[in-house]
Amino acid sequence: MSNVIPGARNPPILDVRNLSVSYARADQKLRFPVVNDVSFSIRAGETVALVGQSGSGKSTIAQAVTGLLPQNGRVEGGEVLIDGAGVLGLREKAWRNLRGRPLAYIPQDPLGSLDPLKKVGDFVARSYALHRNLKRADAQQEAVDLLERVGIRDARQKAKSFPHELSGGQLQRVLIAAAIAGNPTLLVADEPTSALDVTVQDVVLDLIDELQAELNLGVLFITHDLALAKDRSDSVVVLNHGQIVERGETDSVLVAPRDAYTQQLITDAPGLSTRTYADAVDDSAARPTVEVLIAVDGLSKIFAKRTGLRGTTENRALDKLSLTIRKGTIHAIVGESGSGKTTLARVLAGLTEFDEGLVEIAGRALPARPPEINPNARELQLVYQNPLAALDPRFTVERIIREPLDIHDIHSRGERPGVVVDALRQVGLSEAVLNRKPLEISGGQRQRVAIARALALSPEILVLDEPTSALDVTVQARIIDLLLDLQRRQALTYVFISHNLGLVRQIASEVSVLNEGRLVETNHTDAIFAAPKDPYTQRLLASIPGHKVVRRSRGESSRHDYKTVT
Known part of the structure; x- marks a missing residue:
């Protein structure tokens, strides 16, 4: 470095x-x-x-x-x-x-740091205009050149885009381009x-x-x-x-x-620790029969995208996907952004319609066009990546956890407060947070509240969509410990969606790898990490932080002189 x-x-x-x-x-x-x-x-x-x-x-x-x-x-x-x-x-x-x-500064949230009404090329050009005293036309050209320099393909066209039209990686490159425009x-x-x-x-x-x-x-x-x-x-x-x-x-x-x-x-850091979670070890192979709780066969989800005179093209978020998830396992779904992980989670939770194939949850087929109230909510619940976005900021914790009981009319009105308190205790929270709102508690506490809300209906399956990605390693470790303890005590099945492959290796019993909506590989976790068969899986595993050295030796300045070790 x-x-x-x-x-x-x-x-x-x-x-x-x-x-x-x-x-x-x-x-x-x-x-x-x-x-x-x-x-x-x-x-x-x-x-x-x-x-x-x-x-x-x-x-x-x-x-x-x-x-x-x-x-x-x-x-x-x-x-x-x-x-x-x-x-x-x-x-x-x-x-x-x-x-x-x-001085140059790259903030944490690229989408929140860019003006949604300003094209990204104008954002970078403004940095040139401020620090290099360039005319507008010259600054615009320099901005395009710099966007190319930071690896944005078709930079001239992308410069005309608004922030919401670019991916997270592209937005981060835009911020880097703006940061270095002044030669800091x-x-x-x-x-x-x-x-x-x-x-x-x-x-x-x-x-x-x-x-x-x-x-x-x-x-x-x-x-x-x-x-x-x-x-x-x-x-x-x-x-x-x-x-x-x-x-x-x-x-x-x-x-x-x-x-x-x-x-x-x-x-607590998955990329550095040798820690393994004994409770996550899958013992289903020792059982004579293993019940399949989720069966997906030929699943496709198509988003139509109009391209003017060319008519309508298909964007297949899921493309003839087939997999099974067994009772009592932690089945990880991994892949890059845009691979279809979250779309699959929403289909399984009955929140997104699908176009082809069959999806069965605990033996019951999901309709391709889900009804307003999910009939499978008591079997399967979804825990979102960002609890602050998923929890109504106007509601107290008590109301947030009680709401699914009200919607599905489970337990009497007199019994529901006790169910709420019991759900809180299951996730390690006290009654002191009942009257607080999401913004009045920490990120780790919010994620626990989201899990408590999911547990209120006593489901068999939790679909966990990046449940710890926004948490620091110590809070993440506590949430994972909690999830594994709940799984052991309640015989839960987890669909664990994550881009943290170090964590997946520690807790998952099986892994399915998605690439552009297609299943490229599925196997027991040890087999995937020891001998990945698909080149895409190999590339994913090669990117795990902590498993290689990319820092240059002191005194070296080659732009591509990186050392890698296994």
Whole structure:
């Protein structure tokens, strides 16, 4: 990763000294500290990873470094120097002059960071116009050239697109293009790939590596994925409750951590940990007969797409898909974005119609056009990827969990409060959260509420659509422990949809691999990971963070000189 010459001590591009930050509560009368006495530095060509749980202060440090602290945030002490000059206390106009050159920032959420009414080419061109003093036409051409440089195909046409018309990986490339338009010396990347599947994530991070080598960038890489930190950084700073608990060269910290907190983070990280979940081992092979709970035969889901004079073309989200899922197993569905995973989940849950084939849930065939109220809701429930988007923000936790009981008229009105409390206890939450709304509880608690809502109907099957992708590794580990405990106690069957292949390897008993709506491979988990047969599966497994070394040796600057190990 680094271009720093051995033995040389170049001055830091970023020097953070004893930084402390606090936030005001809603009434503005009380403040609470979130970052306390944090110090680190970054030199040209060096990548420093900030790691820690949600709430550890990672993003607050990024916001302080880039002048983007919210109004209720305040620097209580310390210094931040960029290219040797102090930047704390600068007015917004001065910050605007800094951002782009020498400072660049890649935020976590690309869709939320782009103006939905502005074409992406205009967004990148504006960066050129601001930092290079180019005329509009020249800035537009430079923007197209830069979009090509960051690997966007048909860049001239894509530049005319609005954000919602591009994929997550393409949007992240647009943000990278805008960030480097001013030839920065420092790049702050705040969880730049957290919402991307492993192959797109790999491509985006390779792009940042290449740009770093070309521009000799210093990179502050903020991530909760320790496997990515291992692959992509020279040194690591570990944060816990706003304080540094451990720091050092990446290989030293993540191979032989000294602090108990760092050790726990590594234990919880699927890409680094050797931990296996004994409860997830499938013992169905030892049983004489194994009941099939889900049977899919020749399933196709077609989205019509009009292309003007060419008429109507078919976009097959699912293409003659056939698979079976056995009772008591954890059956993982994996594949890149757009492979059909979520479409399959919605078909199984009776939320999306399908065009061809047969789908049976617990022996009952699903209608191709699902009714308004799903008749199979008591057998199968779907747990969504983003609980904040799936839970009505106006409802209390009590009402959220009770709603399916009301809809299906299960239990008497007097019994339902007890069922709600019992569902909460099953997921490890107390009655104290009953009157709170989704925004008043943490991300991990929201996911537990979503699981409790699904359990209220006592289903046999849970379809889990990326249930931990938005959670840090420690919260993720707790949710997985919870799910496995529930499976053991209630004999549940899980359809586990994920792009986290490290986690799939730890918990799944069987794996099915989808590519563009087609099933390319299905087998027991050990067989898939030990000897994948399909080239697409092989490519997916090669992208798992933590299983290879992609960092360049110190002093090397080749854009493609990567080392890989198994």
